[in-house]
Amino acid sequence: VQIAGPTAAFATIVAGIVARDGLEGLMTATILAGVFLIIMGFCHFGSLIKFIPYTITTGFTSGIAVTIVIGQLKDFCGVTYPDGVKPIETMEKLKAFAENFSTISPDALIVGGVSLAILIVSPLIFKRIPGSLIAVIVGILMVQLHVSTIGNLYTISNALPTLHLPVFDMKLIQSAIPNAFTIAVLAAIESLLSCVVADGMINSKHRSDTELIAQGAGNIASALFGGIPATGAIARTAANIKNGGHTPIAGMVHSVTLVIVLVVLMPYAGMIPMPTIAAILFIVAYNMCQWRTFRDLLKTAPKSDIIVLLATFVLTVLFDLVVAIEIGMVLACLLFIKRMNEETHVDSWVYTDD
Numbered sequence: 549v550q551i552a553g554p555t556a557a558f559a560t561i562v563a564g565i566v567a568r569d570g571l572e573g574l575m576t577a578t579i580l581a582g583v584f585l586i587i588m589g590f591c592h593f594g595s596l597i598k599f600i601p602y603t604i605t606t607g608f609t610s611g612i613a614v615t616i617v618i619g620q621l622k623d624f625c626g627v628t629y630p631d632g633v634k635p636i637e638t639m640e641k642l643k644a645f646a647e648n649f650s651t652i653s654p655d656a657l658i659v660g661g662v663s664l665a666i667l668i669v670s671p672l673i674f675k676r677i678p679g680s681l682i683a684v685i686v687g688i689l690m691v692q693l694h695v696s697t698i699g700n701l702y703t704i705s706n707a708l709p710t711l712h713l714p715v716f717d718m719k720l721i722q723s724a725i726p727n728a729f730t731i732a733v734l735a736a737i738e739s740l741l742s743c744v745v746a747d748g749m750i751n752s753k754h755r756s757d758t759e760l761i762a763q764g765a766g767n768i769a770s771a772l773f774g775g776i777p778a779t780g781a782i783a784r785t786a787a788n789i790k791n792g793g794h795t796p797i798a799g800m801v802h803s804v805t806l807v808i809v810l811v812v813l814m815p816y817a818g819m820i821p822m823p824t825i826a827a828i829l830f831i832v833a834y835n836m837c838q839w840r841t842f843r844d845l846l847k848t849a850p851k852s853d854i855i856v857l858l859a860t861f862v863l864t865v866l867f868d869l870v871v872a873i874e875i876g877m878v879l880a881c882l883l884f885i886k887r888m889n890e891e892t893h894v895d896s897w898v899y900t901d902d
Contacts, residue, residue: 549746549793550759551784551802552766555738558731558777563636565727573724575714578771580721580728581735585764588736594756603849603857604876605744606841611864611872612782613837614638616829618865621645624826626656626695638865655693660823663687667831678791680828687824688816698825699818706814709773731767731777737873739763739780745836749789783829786836852883 565574588594615638622629622641628651635641663683670679691697698704743754763779770778788798809817845857856879863872 549750549752549785549788549795549798550739550743550754550780551788551793551799552739552763552778553781553784554776554778555781555783558734558779561727561730561734562776565724569720569723569727572715573720573727574776575712575771575774576716576720577724577727577731578775578777579714579768580724581731581777582764582766582768582771584728584732585735585760585767587764588732589757589760589764592757593736594740594758594760600741600744600873600877601853601856601880603845603853604860604873604880605741606838606845607857607860607876608741608864608872609745609782610837610839610842611861613833614861614865616783616833618642618645620826620829623696623822624656624660624830625649626653626660626823627651628653637868653695656695656821656823659687659690659693659695659821660827662690663821663824663827664830667827679831680787680791683824683828684820687821688819691819691821693821696822697818698820698822699815701822704814704818706811708811709775711772712774713772732764735763735767735777735779736760738782742780742782742785745782746785746789749786749836750794782836783832787828787832790832790835850887852887856880856883 562574565577569577618638619641621627622645625645627645627648629635629644629648633644633648635644663686666683666686667679670677670682674682739759740754740756743756743759746752747754759780767777770776784802788802793799793802842857842861846854849857856876859879860872860876863875
């Protein structure tokens with residue numbers, strides 16, 4: 549049920565590569581990252597995901613849910629930013645939203661509020677029709693209100709991408725290897741963590757090595773057609789599951805639907821209001837936030853696990869996935885060693901006393 553695509557975690561990495569090495573450097577790094585992912589899959593590195601503690605996956609998932617909400621506040625409220633203000637990091641988005649809150653649009657709030665109400669109520673009435681589809685249709689019908697749409701904000705085209713082979717320059721390849729390794733590791737972690745979250749949502753068991761190989765092949769193909777690095781996306785995957793996707797066929801339908809939208813329905817897709825998109829993502833964030841699990845862990849887990857949980861959650865929101873996973877794993881290892889050391893001392897004392 550995994551749905552792949554570009555994610556926020558790649559934004560700063562991609563921007564840095566393009567600024568330094570240009571689009572050719574990004575293409576080379578993405579292709580190399582795909583090769584690394586395939587190698588990782590064949591070497592059975594995917595099984596390493598089981599060593600990531602449950603507190604880290606829960607903290608990471610809840611943190612991503614919060615970042616999704618923060619990232620959509622602007623569009624839901626119709627806030628406008630001054631020219632040149634294009635925040636990327638979560639805290640930058642929150643700061644920009646707060647500073648420009650006075651530009652809030654009543655029309656956007658109406659469209660977003662109606663869309664959100666439809667998304668909440670429709671599952672209680674319509675069992676077979678996805679609420680997001682109803683919300684999109686109603687949102688398009690409300691487009692006469694003065695709100696931003698996909699077509700207003702972005703240049704869209706129904707032209708299919710063309711094949712473009714990169715320029716294989718040895719100097720460029722050498723400089724791209726560190727970037728490729730970063731992309732590969734991030735794609736692997738994010739994809740496999742998304743798989744773990746999806747497993748919990750549909751009570752399934754993913755094949756981690758197959759996932760890595762598939763993501764590697766997908767990134768190579770993406771780069772050859774001008775795409776940026778992609779990975780399994782928790783938001784898209786959660787949306788897929790919540791809208792009834794429970795088999796790999798859902799992912800195939802997702803891909804075919806995107807092509808149809810691109811070629812045939814692009815003018816209509818451009819009419820979708822941004823507040824409606826934001827409302828859909830609010831619901832996705834709520835469904836994936838695992839607040840009940842988060843609450844139960846805070847109540848019942850050992851203090852060391854709570855520290856790892858909160859650290860991963862806060863770091864995901866304040867910084868990004870990479871920092872959260874790195875520090876979360878280091879904390880988990882240190883606290884595990886501390887716990888084992890304390891148990892060893894207790895066992896030793898009991899043995900000596902006896």
